[in-house]
Amino acid sequence: MTVPGDFVEEMMEDGVMALRFSGDLSMATVEDLPERLSSYDGDAQKIDLSDVGYVDTVGAWLIYRTARDIRVEIVGADPAVDQLIRTVGGVDPPTDVRPDPPNPILRILNDVGESTTIAITTFAGLVGFFGAVVGAALSLMLHPGRIRWNAVIQRFDVVGVRALGIVGLMSFLIGLVIAQQGAVQLRQFGAEVFTVNLVGRLTLRELGVLMTAIMVAGRSGSAFAAQIGTMKLTEEIDAMRTIGVSPIEALVLPRVFAAVIMLPLLGFYASVVAIIGGGVLSWVALDIPPATFFTRIREVVPITDVYVGLVKAPVFGAIIAISGCYQGMQVKGNAEQVGFRTTAAVVQAIFMVIVLDAFFAVFFTWIGWS
Amino acid sequence: MEEEQPIICVRGLHNQFGDQVIHHELNLDVGRGEILGVVGGSGTGKSVLMRSIIGLQKPQHGEIEVFGEHLLGRSEAETVDIRKRWGVLFQGGALFSTLTVAENVMVPIREFYPDMDRRFRQEVAKYKVGLSGLPPEAGPKYPSELSGGMKKRAGVARALALDPELLFLDEPTAGLDPIGAAAFDNLIKELQKTLGLTVFLITHDLDTLHAICDRVAVLADQQVIAVGTIPELLALDHPWIQEYFNGPRGRMAMPQVADGT
Numbered sequence: 253m254t255v256p257g258d259f260v261e262e263m264m265e266d267g268v269m270a271l272r273f274s275g276d277l278s279m280a281t282v283e284d285l286p287e288r289l290s291s292y293d294g295d296a297q298k299i300d301l302s303d304v305g306y307v308d309t310v311g312a313w314l315i316y317r318t319a320r321d322i323r324v325e326i327v328g329a330d331p332a333v334d335q336l337i338r339t340v341g342g343v344d345p346p347t348d349v350r351p352d353p354p355n356p357i358l359r360i361l362n363d364v365g366e367s368t369t370i371a372i373t374t375f376a377g378l379v380g381f382f383g384a385v386v387g388a389a390l391s392l393m394l395h396p397g398r399i400r401w402n403a404v405i406q407r408f409d410v411v412g413v414r415a416l417g418i419v420g421l422m423s424f425l426i427g428l429v430i431a432q433q434g435a436v437q438l439r440q441f442g443a444e445v446f447t448v449n450l451v452g453r454l455t456l457r458e459l460g461v462l463m464t465a466i467m468v469a470g471r472s473g474s475a476f477a478a479q480i481g482t483m484k485l486t487e488e489i490d491a492m493r494t495i496g497v498s499p500i501e502a503l504v505l506p507r508v509f510a511a512v513i514m515l516p517l518l519g520f521y522a523s524v525v526a527i528i529g530g531g532v533l534s535w536v537a538l539d540i541p542p543a544t545f546f547t548r549i550r551e552v553v554p555i556t557d558v559y560v561g562l563v564k565a566p567v568f569g570a571i572i573a574i575s576g577c578y579q580g581m582q583v584k585g586n587a588e589q590v591g592f593r594t595t596a597a598v599v600q601a602i603f604m605v606i607v608l609d610a611f612f613a614v615f616f617t618w619i620g621w622s
Numbered sequence: 623m624e625e626e627q628p629i630i631c632v633r634g635l636h637n638q639f640g641d642q643v644i645h646h647e648l649n650l651d652v653g654r655g656e657i658l659g660v661v662g663g664s665g666t667g668k669s670v671l672m673r674s675i676i677g678l679q680k681p682q683h684g685e686i687e688v689f690g691e692h693l694l695g696r697s698e699a700e701t702v703d704i705r706k707r708w709g710v711l712f713q714g715g716a717l718f719s720t721l722t723v724a725e726n727v728m729v730p731i732r733e734f735y736p737d738m739d740r741r742f743r744q745e746v747a748k749y750k751v752g753l754s755g756l757p758p759e760a761g762p763k764y765p766s767e768l769s770g771g772m773k774k775r776a777g778v779a780r781a782l783a784l785d786p787e788l789l790f791l792d793e794p795t796a797g798l799d800p801i802g803a804a805a806f807d808n809l810i811k812e813l814q815k816t817l818g819l820t821v822f823l824i825t826h827d828l829d830t831l832h833a834i835c836d837r838v839a840v841l842a843d844q845q846v847i848a849v850g851t852i853p854e855l856l857a858l859d860h861p862w863i864q865e866y867f868n869g870p871r872g873r874m875a876m877p878q879v880a881d882g883t
Contacts, residue, residue, distance in 0.1 A: 279735060279746075279785050286742035308785040309817065313749050332818075339816045343752025347761025349724040349744050585766040586719035 255305060256281045261294050270298040270327075271318070277304055277311025289318050302328030312336040374600075381578045385508055388500045400506055407510030411472045415518060419467055423522035426459060427451060427529025435538055444538050448545060451530030452553040460523030461515070461561045462609055465568040468515060469601040473576035476507050477597035480580025481590040489581075499581075508573040515569030516562050523561060556621040564612050571608070572601045627690055629654050629788055629820050630675060635684035637670055644670050646844040648684070657814055657821040658849075659831045661866065662841030668824045669713075671841065672790055675822070676710055677701065688788070706734045708788040709781030713796065715773040717765040723776045724751055724761040730783040747783070754779035755809050771802040778809070788820045789813075795827045807833045828867075828875035840866075 255275035262272045271292075275281065299319050304311075316337050319326050329337065354362065392399055434450040480503055483489050489499050527549060534540040540548075579597035583589045616622065628651035635648040644667040652658045662668050673679035675686055677693060686693045691704055698705075717726050727747040731738060738746075751761045754775045765773060774794055781789055794810070795803035811834045814821055825831060831838055832852065839849045842862050848855055855863055866872055 279731075279738075282742075283737075284739075286739050286745075290741075309749070309753065309782075310746055310785055313746065317745070335816055340749050340753065343749050347724060347748050347751050347756070347758035349728070349747060349761060350722055351762040586764065588720045 254278075254281055256283055257285050257304070257311065259285070259289070261296055262300075264298065264300065268297045269295055270300045271296040271324075272300045272303060273315070274303040276306040277314060278306055278308040279310040282310060282314060286314060289314065290321075292318070292322070296322065296324060298324055299326045300328045301326060301330075301333060304333070307333045307336060309336060309340050313340045316341040377582070378575065378578055381581070382574055384500055385504055385574060385577075388498065388505055389508075392501065392505065398501065400502060403502070403506035404509055407506050408514060410475075411468065411507075411510045412514035412518060415468065415471055415514075416521070418471070419464055419518055419522050420525045422463060422467060423455070423460065423525040424529040426463060427455060427526030427531075428533050430454060430459075430526070431530035431533040432537065435533070445540070445548075447530070447534060447538065448540070448548040449552045451527055451534075452549045453557055455523045455526040455530070456553060456557040457560050458609070458613075460526055461519035461565045461568065462605070464519045464522045465515065465565070465572060465605045466602055468511065468518065468569070469572045469576075469598050469605065472507075472511065473572045473601045474594045474598050476573060476576030477580040477583075477594040478590055480504075480577055481583035481593050484581065484583045485587070485590065504574075504577040504581075507577055508570055511569035511573035512566045513569075515572070516565035519561055519565040520558075554621075556616075560612070560616050560621055564609065567608065568605045571604050575601045575604065627654075628652055629689060630822065631685075631687040632671075632675065633685040633687075635671070635674060635686065636682045637667060637674060637679065638682050643844055645674075645681070645684075648845050650839060650846045650849070652820060652822055654820055655814075655818060656836040657810070657823060657834050659835035659838040660822065660824045660841060661826070661831065661838060663862070666841040667844070668841055669792055672792060672822065672824060676708065676790060677705070702734070706730075706784050707786055708790060709784065709786035710790040711774070711777045711781045711792060711794055713792045715765070715777035717773060717776055717780065719765050722762050722764055723756065723768070723779065724748060726765070726776060726780050727751060727783045730780065734784060750779045750782055751776075753782065753813070755805070771798050771806070774798065774806060775809070778813075782813070782817075785817070786819070788822065791821060791823045791825075793824055793826065795825065795830050800829075803827060803829065804833070810834055828872055832875055 257273065257275040257277040259271050259273045262270055264270045271294075277285075299315060301307075301315065307315075312333065315326065320341075326334075326337065353359075431447050431451050434447045435444050438444050438446050438450075480489070480499075483503070489503075492499050492502060531542055531545045534545050535542055576597045579593040579600070583593050630650070630652035632648060632650040635645045635650075637644040648671070650671075660668050660671065670679055674681050674684075675688065675693075677698075681694070684694070688704055689707060691701075693701055693704065717723070718729065721729065724744070724747045727750050728743055731743050731746060735743075748761060752758070756772060756775050756779065760768065760772060760776070765776065768776060778791075778794075781791075791810070795806050798806060807830050810821060810823070813819060814834075823830070823835065835852075837849055837851055838855060839846050840855065840860075840863055841847070842860075847860060848858055848863060852867065856867055858864075867876075
């Protein structure tokens with residue numbers, strides 16, 4: 253049976269004030285003793301342990317600490333307890349729990365400096381990584397036998413085929429929403445029929461590819477970063493290098509290649525599904541029959557709109573795959589890094605896709621594809 | 623008498639993965655205060671045995687008693703009081719990689735004794751780090767900053783967090799250099815003596831067996847085929863035991879050979 257630990261201040265036979273402990277002193281039974289002992293400020297000269305029961309290292313530490321803090325000796329301990337107290341006392345002064353927190357001002361400066369260096373090194377690293385990927389791709393073109401078709405086909409499946417469902421559903425709904433909102437606004441001018449122009453041009457030029465790129469960045473860019481990051485942690489990448497397999501060739505190129513090929517296909521598919529969504533709404537809400545809708549689409553959408561989408565898509569695919577693989581390769585240390593890098597890969601990819609999309613818009617207008 | 627009752631008592635344990643039978647009718651007793659070494663070829667189910675005892679692996683049937691209490695068929699909530707009386711060191715250390723060493727030690731304390739004063743909990747974690755033989759600067763470090771040997775010691779510090787009576791160690795010296803392994807053996811022996819621990823120790827390290835184990839249990843043919851001190855085991859003429867202790871590595875580790883007598 254366990255008895256909670258306790259202590260009293262008591263005059264001993266030899267006329268000396270002592271702290272007399274009683275009961276069990278263990279992790280389960282110390283309860284509020286540590287706080288009570290910390291705030292003890294009596295004038296005991298001794299600690300008497302002759303009444304204590306079971307003592308574990310927590311109890312031993314508590315006794316040692318009290319004796320140290322009020323500078324008194326310990327009496328009446330049985331040999332095992334005495335040994336225990338000496339053992340835990342032997343590791344005093346103890347260690348810290350966390351690294352020392354730096355001075356707040358220094359920390360802010362440090363954070364600013366660190367963020368700046370990270371921004372610069374990330375950009376430089378990304379450019380370097382891009383160069384390495386292009387270099388590896390060129391060298392593979394000279395030695396086509398080294399291309400890992402299995403890996404490439406597998407990535408086609410994961411990045412492209414398995415995304416068909418979600419991309420299709422998303423695009424269909426977007427087409428529907430554009431047509432519906434467009435119809436509501438254009439009706440004010442009696443120009444509902446221009447809903448067809450809106451749906452056809454917007455999806456083929458911009459939204460189809462852009463939304464697909466965002467979806468692929470979330471689905472596949474994150475997966476690339478997490479897969480490669482985990483392989484980094486388990487030293488698989490190092491193992492590859494020592495065997496003479498280039499991780500860029502074996503891991504990065506198949507993914508980049510798959511994304512570059514799959515994004516135009518998915519983007520075009522997304523645009524078509526979005527147009528179908530717009531067509532469905534036009535039929536239901538505007539009484540434009542499908543046959544008329546598609547004839548109108550062919551009349552109002554110039555072929556250059558399709559080219560605009562198809563030119564942008566492979567670039568977006570490359571950005572998504574390269575930033576995913578790059579962030580994965582940067583993982584080192586612990587599991588938290590994998591999560592951090594995966595987030596970074598997706599955010600970086602979506603950000604760069606949107607920035608480049610703006611540049612593309614200006615560029616295509618400039619060359620007259622408007 | 624409590625002293626005479628074994629701390630761990632396994633009866634008729636049966637473990638099976640698909641068609642592959644790992645343990646069949648396995649019996650084992652571990653007495654209070656002893657260091658029991660568990661040896662056996664790869665795939666004989668040493669780790670599975672340990673995982674069965676600590677409840678990470680549910681056996682098909684059998685009886686497992688720890689501290690005189692049945693464990694099988696009871697929920698996690700019902701066995702909390704038993705589980706906090708043992709500590710486990712996993713093979714790779716299994717430290718939480720996002721916490722510092724000292725914080726790793728605090729995790730079980732916070733989990734089982736949430737009412738303990740935060741400052742005192744930190745103090746407890748700190749001296750446990752020291753007890754496991756780590757230098758003071760190791761406390762605020764993250765596991766990725768530690769060497770293999772230090773990770774094992776940090777794992778021991780966490781296993782000792784609750785002042786357990788029973789310590790499970792899964793190949794603690796695997797991957798350590800001989801000096802580090804010998805120091806680790808000493809640490810276990812020291813802790814066992816000062817804290818009065820019972821130790822269940824899976825190992826392949828013959829030096830460890832000779833240096834610190836009171837008894838050795840041999841796993842083969844889905845059972846514990848023999849338990850005893852090393853001289854007792856040597857007297858048996860089971861081919862695997864003879865091969866194990868009298869093979870070239872076994873003889874090297876034998877104390878009398880090393881002494882040249």
